[in-house]
Amino acid sequence: MAGTADMAAGTGGAATALRLVLKRLGAGLVTMLLVSAVVFTVSSLLPGDAAQETLGQSATPEAVAALRQQYGLDRPAPERYLRWLGGLAAGDPGRSLVANMPVAEVIAGRLPNSLLLAGLTAAVSVPLALLVGILSAMRQDSRLDRGLNIATLAMVALPEFLVATLAVLAFSVELRLLPSIAMVKAGAGWGETLRSLAMPVMTLSVVVVAQMARMTRAAVIAQLGQPYVEMARLKGLGPARVVFAHVLPNAVGPIVNAMALSLSYLLGGAIIVETIFNYPGLASLMVNAVASRDMPLLQACAMVFCGAYLLLVLAADVVAILANPRIRQG
Amino acid sequence: MTAPPPPVPPLSRRALLGAGAGLALAGLAPGGTWAEAGPRRGGRIRVAGIASSTADTLDPAKGGLSTDYTRHYMAYGGLTEYGPGLVPMPALAEALDTSDQTLWRLALRRGVRFHDGTPFGAADVVYSLLRHKDPATASKVRPLAEQFAEVRATGPHEVMVRLAGPNADLPAILAQSHFLVVKDGTKDFSAGIGTGPYRIKSFRPGVGTTVVRNDEYWKPGKPYLDEIELIAIPDEVSRVNALLSGDVQLVMAVNPRSVGRIKASPGHAVLETRSSLYTNLIMRQDGLLPTGNPDFVLAMKHLLDRDLIRRALFRNYATVANDHPIPPWHPYFRDDLPQRAFDPEKARFHLRRAGLEGLRLPIYASPAAEGSVDMASVLQEHAAQVGLRLAVNRMPSDGYWSSHWMKHPLTFGNTNPRPTADLVFSLFYKSDAPWNESAWKDERFDRLLVEARGEADPARRKELYGEMQGLVHAGCGVGIPVFITLIDGHDRRLGGLRPVALGGFMGYAFAEHVWWGA
Numbered sequence: 014m015a016g017t018a019d020m021a022a023g024t025g026g027a028a029t030a031l032r033l034v035l036k037r038l039g040a041g042l043v044t045m046l047l048v049s050a051v052v053f054t055v056s057s058l059l060p061g062d063a064a065q066e067t068l069g070q071s072a073t074p075e076a077v078a079a080l081r082q083q084y085g086l087d088r089p090a091p092e093r094y095l096r097w098l099g100g101l102a103a104g105d106p107g108r109s110l111v112a113n114m115p116v117a118e119v120i121a122g123r124l125p126n127s128l129l130l131a132g133l134t135a136a137v138s139v140p141l142a143l144l145v146g147i148l149s150a151m152r153q154d155s156r157l158d159r160g161l162n163i164a165t166l167a168m169v170a171l172p173e174f175l176v177a178t179l180a181v182l183a184f185s186v187e188l189r190l191l192p193s194i195a196m197v198k199a200g201a202g203w204g205e206t207l208r209s210l211a212m213p214v215m216t217l218s219v220v221v222v223a224q225m226a227r228m229t230r231a232a233v234i235a236q237l238g239q240p241y242v243e244m245a246r247l248k249g250l251g252p253a254r255v256v257f258a259h260v261l262p263n264a265v266g267p268i269v270n271a272m273a274l275s276l277s278y279l280l281g282g283a284i285i286v287e288t289i290f291n292y293p294g295l296a297s298l299m300v301n302a303v304a305s306r307d308m309p310l311l312q313a314c315a316m317v318f319c320g321a322y323l324l325l326v327l328a329a330d331v332v333a334i335l336a337n338p339r340i341r342q343g
Numbered sequence: 344m345t346a347p348p349p350p351v352p353p354l355s356r357r358a359l360l361g362a363g364a365g366l367a368l369a370g371l372a373p374g375g376t377w378a379e380a381g382p383r384r385g386g387r388i389r390v391a392g393i394a395s396s397t398a399d400t401l402d403p404a405k406g407g408l409s410t411d412y413t414r415h416y417m418a419y420g421g422l423t424e425y426g427p428g429l430v431p432m433p434a435l436a437e438a439l440d441t442s443d444q445t446l447w448r449l450a451l452r453r454g455v456r457f458h459d460g461t462p463f464g465a466a467d468v469v470y471s472l473l474r475h476k477d478p479a480t481a482s483k484v485r486p487l488a489e490q491f492a493e494v495r496a497t498g499p500h501e502v503m504v505r506l507a508g509p510n511a512d513l514p515a516i517l518a519q520s521h522f523l524v525v526k527d528g529t530k531d532f533s534a535g536i537g538t539g540p541y542r543i544k545s546f547r548p549g550v551g552t553t554v555v556r557n558d559e560y561w562k563p564g565k566p567y568l569d570e571i572e573l574i575a576i577p578d579e580v581s582r583v584n585a586l587l588s589g590d591v592q593l594v595m596a597v598n599p600r601s602v603g604r605i606k607a608s609p610g611h612a613v614l615e616t617r618s619s620l621y622t623n624l625i626m627r628q629d630g631l632l633p634t635g636n637p638d639f640v641l642a643m644k645h646l647l648d649r650d651l652i653r654r655a656l657f658r659n660y661a662t663v664a665n666d667h668p669i670p671p672w673h674p675y676f677r678d679d680l681p682q683r684a685f686d687p688e689k690a691r692f693h694l695r696r697a698g699l700e701g702l703r704l705p706i707y708a709s710p711a712a713e714g715s716v717d718m719a720s721v722l723q724e725h726a727a728q729v730g731l732r733l734a735v736n737r738m739p740s741d742g743y744w745s746s747h748w749m750k751h752p753l754t755f756g757n758t759n760p761r762p763t764a765d766l767v768f769s770l771f772y773k774s775d776a777p778w779n780e781s782a783w784k785d786e787r788f789d790r791l792l793v794e795a796r797g798e799a800d801p802a803r804r805k806e807l808y809g810e811m812q813g814l815v816h817a818g819c820g821v822g823i824p825v826f827i828t829l830i831d832g833h834d835r836r837l838g839g840l841r842p843v844a845l846g847g848f849m850g851y852a853f854a855e856h857v858w859w860g861a
Contacts, residue, residue: 061745067398067407067481073777076485079478112397112548119397122547178580185588193588194576196551291391291576291585293550301396301549304741310397 030331037330041323045316046098052315053094056308062086063110063306084110097309106316107309109302116313119298124317126197127294130217130286131279133210138218138225139272145222146229146268147261151252153234161226168223177216177289184212195290213290217283221275228271232264239263266333273329281318382839386859387570388592391582392848395575399548402532403523404475404482409595410575412520412851414546417554417571418458419523419537420561422449422468423514425843425850428674429762431514435463435524435538436502439517444509444797451500455561457526458535458542465496466527472504475521484521486770486777509797511804512763519762520851540566540855550574554854567839567858583832586611592834592859595847599658605832616829616842617662619670619760619767622712624722626820627752629782633704634752638697640820644683645690646725647718647824656717661825667815668758668767669808670826672844674801675764677809680816691729700730706753711740713827715755749780756780756821760845764808765796772815781820788814836861 064080081087088096100107106116149161185193195209236242237260245255284296299314301307392410400406403415422436433439438450455463474480475488482488493505506513516522526536535543538561541554551574556566576582576594583601585591587608597605597613605611626634626643633639644666653661662670666683669676694700708719716737723733738747748754761767770776773792774784788811795807815821829847833840839857843850849857 060742065745066742067405068483073486075478076481080481083479083481109397112399114548119548122550178584181581181584181588185590186584189588193581193585193590194574196574288578289581291574291581293547298397298549301398305396305398307397 027335030334033330033334034327037323037327041320041327044323045319048315048319049098049312050094052312053090053097053308056303056306056311057090059303059306061306063308066304066306067111086110093308097312101316106313109307109310111305111307112310116309119310120295120313120317123293123295123298126292127280127283127296129197129206130210130213130283130292130294131276133207133214134217134221134279135276137214138222138275141218142222142225142272143229143268145226147233147256149226150230150233150237151256153237165223165226168219169227171219173216173220173285174289176219177212177286180212180216181289193290195292197293213283213286213292216286216289217279221279225268225271225275229264229268232267232271233260236260236264262336265336269329269332270326273325277318277322277325280321382564382567382858383860384564384567384569384858386568386861387572388568388834388837388857388859389572389574389590390593390848390853391585391591391595392573392575393582393596394577395549395551397549399546399552400532401535401543401546403521403525404480404484406520407483409846409848409851410573412846413848413854414535414552414573415520415523415539416852417539417541417552417573417854418535418543419520419525419539420455421518421520421523423518424852425515425518425762425845429515429844431518431762434518435468436517439514441513444511444513444799445506447504447506447513448497449502449504451502452561453500455538456559457538458557459526461526461536463524463538464499465502467524468502469494469496470527470529471524472522474525482521484519487516487766508793510765511797511799512765515763516766541571544570560855562855566855568854571854586832586834589834592837593840593848593853593857594832595829597830597832599660599830601832602658602660602830610835612833612835614831614833614840614842614847615660616831616844616847617670617672618826618829618844618846619668619673620713620758620827620829620846621664621668621823621825622714622718622755622757622827623780624718624822624824625749625754625756625780626822627749627782628784628820632752633697633699633702634820636697636699637818638693639699640818640822642690642693642697642699642729642731643722644822645686645693646722646729646731647683647822648685648721648725649824650685651721652714652718652824656714656721657825657827660828660830662828664823664826665812665816666819666821666823667812668771668823669764669812670844673764675805675808677812680809680813683816685725687725687729690725694729694731701732703732703734704753705734705736705751707736707738707747707751708755709738709740709743709747711738711743712748712755712757715757718755718824749778749782762845765792768792768808768811768815769796772811772819772821783815783819783821785814785818 063084064077064086067080068076097107109116109119112119145161149158152158181193184191191211192209195213242255242260245259281296283294284300287294287297295314295317299311302311302314392413394408395410400411403419406412406415420435422434423431424434426432435452436449437452439447441447451465457463472491472494475482475485490507490510491504492507495503497503535546540557540560542557544553544555546552551572553572555570556568560566576585579598582594583597583604586594602613605613624643626640628635649663653659653663665680706719708715710716719735723735726733748756758771769792771778771780773779774789791807791811795804798804831847836859837857838860840849840853
């Protein structure tokens with residue numbers, strides 16, 4: 014019954030989703046423009062500029078002036094912003110002031126690392142979170158549920174640096190099983206890469222699994238109290254069938270939203286993990302860019318994070334529409 | 344080969360050598376398995392410094408962080424280099440001769456080649472020295488390079504350097520990493536072509552540097568290692584963990600709190616380097632500030648509890664200082680200057696005489712100046728007891744140097760070890776120096792500084808530098824509580840390490856001296 018309704022609504026759902034995608038992409042561009050303006054304004058309020066930070070303690074007025082001219086920082090701020098924007102529109106995010114390399118090249122060196130870390134973490138944490146969330150919703154108020162609740166709450170409460178440091182002490186310093194620093198090497202095999210990424214992935218998973226599992230549990234429980242679930246049960250469907258065929262399509266909206274938020278965190282919020290494991294990702298690159306006041310690089314990082322966030326949220330909404338018969342028809 | 348004129352009295356140099364050897368032995372004593380084994384060739388190590396970012400560079404002139412200096416000493420060679428006790432020794436310059444300390448003749452080593460095969464010669468030296476004067480180079484040592492009035496090749500292997508004024512320390516100045524020799528005309532430094540002990544295999548700013556042995560290095564038998572990977576781990580706990588788990592074999596800047604962990608591990612040890620690094624209290628002398636009152640300055644200097652700072656803040660990994668920048672083991676240290684001690688009564692007396700009792704003053708500290716936040720808190724406690732109310736402002740590291748350092752009446756600074764007494768005095772104490780932190784002006788000091796710089800006789804220099812220490816100690820608006828000892832952690836299988844007072848990692852130049860004894 015549900016199956017035939019799905020098919021009939023298929024084309025309508027795709028059209029709705031397509032309209033939404035186009036609208037969102039337009040709004041996304043405006044958002045990114047605003048974000049770039051805000052980032053530019055706020056970062057220019059920071060004390061010191063790239064020339065002063067580069068010279069550090071040895072910044073004499075003449076040296077600063079020479080370097081400012083070299084970096085183009087002697088131009089007025091609006092002009093610098095518009096110039097950067099024009100470059101970006103033409104597909105060129107500019108040159109990193111401090112690294113003296115094209116920004117695209119700097120980002121290209123780090124983005125794959127961040128994507129690898131985020132991808133592996135997602136591959137581990139999404140199935141785990143779904144499993145924990147659904148299981149604990151189905152066995153609501155049982156011992157299992159309470160146990161899982163306590164575990165996920167504890168995981169949310171544990172700061173990453175503690176998890177990471179304890180993991181290093183246990184697995185690297187004491188047991189000597191895993192490397193304490195995550196080195197990515199060109200030409201390293203998958204085995205080696207996975208081994209060096211094991212602890213960063215584990216640490217990040219601890220945080221995001223807990224968040225996603227709790228959202229999944231809440232969303233599924235909210236649906237379990239609905240009359241249609243009771244109807245399905247009265248028809249004699251088993252609990253697994255009820256949850257997977259009836260409840261999940263309705264609960265998927267909040268679940269994928271929670272996942273999108275958690276996963277976008279994996280890209281930009283991995284700073285602590287990147288620092289502790291010395292992993293060359295985008296988050297630490299952005300912190301570098303802020304510390305050295307390297308505006309083009311900072312803007313590029315901000316754009317990558319902002320874009321990734323918008324895309325993930327958009328993907329979540331599209332999935333929610335395609336999976337949910339009611340929104341699909343609207 | 345003619346040795347350069349020894350810039351320090353031979354006697355104190357020997358004394359210093361003895362002290363250095365003693366320290367090294369102390370470091371090795373508790374079970375040095377590699378100590379007996381001599382240098383051996385081969386091996387690959389990974390080394391972790393403290394900071395790395397997109398600002399990492401292979402341009403020696405731009406080197407700003409310890410990781411940069413370390414990388415530069417791997418790839419490039421210098422005209423001179425620091426021997427034991429920071430005595431400059433000939434390197435790419437086989438001899439530096441002068442009769443008046445103004446006109447110098449540098450005889451260059453023959454048969455040395457850059458990593459790309461180009462022979463090393465006078466043109467490279469001229470280019471390497473003069474580029475620091477061009478503002479576009481953004482050299483960190485531009486103020487020093489201003490004294491090169493003329494640098495000219497007088498032959499394929501001979502260079503004449505005419506200084507703007509006499510300076511007996513030229514050989515020591517040229518051994519700094521910023522003056523390492525690059526190839527004539529180099530504008531793009533990404534390949535790191537030098538004459539140094541290692542060739543750059545890969546260099547990724549903010550990620551790491553890998554170098555391999557330069558088999559053509561001009562020092563016979565050196566370097567020993569096949570390959571070194573230099574990375575940075577900014578978090579100290581992670582850095583020590585990486586050492587203890589065997590992922591790196593040498594780390595810089597170990598916190599005194601972590602020394603116990605390293606010593607507890609049978610395979611690891613620490614290398615202590617007594618250095619002239621200091622964090623100082625700055626009391627501005629310009630304008631009509633209360634901090635410019637000589638009595639206020641004396642009151643504050645008497646309020647510094649040096650023993651407590653050494654013991655509690657640095658866990659005894661520090662040496663008590665006497666409000667001037669020359670450490671006790673320096674050949675020019677003046678030992679007849681009475682040590683200023685913590686004395687609240689004297690502080691109260693001076694404060695009263697200045698009429699500043701009950702004064703309320705903000706004091707700016709930051710993690711950027713190592714230990715300053717804790718020093719400020721200690722000072723605040725003690726000041727309150729004599730009727731001076733200090734409000735501690737803890738500023739973030741980020742932007743501290745450009746926005747706060749020297750910009751308020753009371754701030755903290757942090758000065759890295761410099762190779763000569765002249766450098767630290769010229770950069771931080773001369774009346775018109777840009778980093779004259781307290782804006783202290785003393786004509787006699789300025790005159791003595793110029794005289795000592797041009798003086799060739801070590802005994803007379805010691806006398807002059809001694810008087811200058813007295814002047815800074817008595818009148819300068821800078822309080823120096825302690826000199827901070829640098830601590831490196833290393834795998835016991837790494838041989839050849841010894842302290843060099845300029846900085847961790849053997850004054851950043853460990854690469855050509857160490858071997859792997861596994």
